[in-house]
Amino acid sequence: QTVVTQEPSLTVSPGGTVTLTCASSTGAVTSGYYPNWFQQKPGQAPRALIYSTSNKHSWTPARFSGSLLGGKAALTLSGVQPEDEAEYYCLLYYGGSVVFGGGTKLTVL
Amino acid sequence: QVQLQESGPGLVKPSQTLSLTCTVSGGSISSGGYYWSWIRQHPGKGLEWIGYIYYSGSTYYNPSLKSRVTISVDTSKNQFSLKLSSVTAADTAVYYCARAWLHPGLSLKFDYWGQGTLVTVSS
Numbered sequence: 001q002t003v004v005t006q007e008p009s010l011t012v013s014p015g016g017t018v019t020l021t022c023a024s025s026t027g028a029v030t031s032g033y034y035p036n037w038f039q040q041k042p043g044q045a046p047r048a049l050i051y052s053t054s055n056k057h058s059w060t061p062a063r064f065s066g067s068l069l070g071g072k073a074a075l076t077l078s079g080v081q082p083e084d085e086a087e088y089y090c091l092l093y094y095g096g097s098v099v100f101g102g103g104t105k106l107t108v109l
Numbered sequence: 110q111v112q113l114q115e116s117g118p119g120l121v122k123p124s125q126t127l128s129l130t131c132t133v134s135g136g137s138i139s140s141g142g143y144y145w146s147w148i149r150q151h152p153g154k155g156l157e158w159i160g161y162i163y164y165s166g167s168t169y170y171n172p173s174l175k176s177r178v179t180i181s182v183d184t185s186k187n188q189f190s191l192k193l194s195s196v197t198a199a200d201t202a203v204y205y206c207a208r209a210w211l212h213p214g215l216s217l218k219f220d221y222w223g224q225g226t227l228v229t230v231s232s
Binding site: 001034036038040045046047048051052055057089091093095096097098099100101102103 | 148155156157158169170171172173205211213216217218219220221222223224225
């Protein structure tokens with residue numbers, strides 16, 4: 001069973017920068033895993049932020065960026081805003097099927 | 110803009126089959142490259158991919174649910190559906206439908222999601 005691992009929780013100060021990561025139990029994450037990132041706030045459906053590693057949707061704020069970092073997929077928030085407090089999920093592609101990470105609860109404090 | 114809306118019973122008895130439909134508006138379910146997905150979220154937990162279907166009927170399922178899941182598509186109604194058999198309390202969750210564009214070797218893009226529907230399994 002493939003497992004995708006994210007940090008359970010992170011805390012960042014308003015205006016700061018934070019990087020969330022997404023690791024695969026199968027080894028290093030490459031662009032071929034097409035990492036996607038989602039934001040979910042309480043009581044809401046997830047909202048897509050990043051696809052295929054680093055591509056933004058038309059609605060994705062500029063302060064969000066995606067990359068590969070040290071064998072993991074990464075989501076960086078620069079100039080964090082209070083409204084960025086949420087749960088963040090990554091998703092990786094495994095040749096047909098996909099697997100979500102367990103999520104990172106980001107606190108802005 | 111594409112919109113997705115889940116519908117179906119909010120309460121299902123144990124051992125029965127959970128059935129949900131996702132209606133797509135603002136775009137055609139037959140558009141090439143798009144896979145139509147079901148995802149669920151147990152109360153207070155993370156997201157779990159259930160499976161997806163192409164308009165031609167080609168499907169991919171989560172191996173852990175594959176024996177109980179059927180996803181089908183009705184292009185005439187611009188809808189796709191989920192059936193999950195032999196449900197237990199462990200299948201109580203919010204069920205979401207979503208759209209994904211997949212081009213193997215190039216890209217995977219999840220974009221639009223439905224608002225989700227809570228399904229409770231209880232007698």
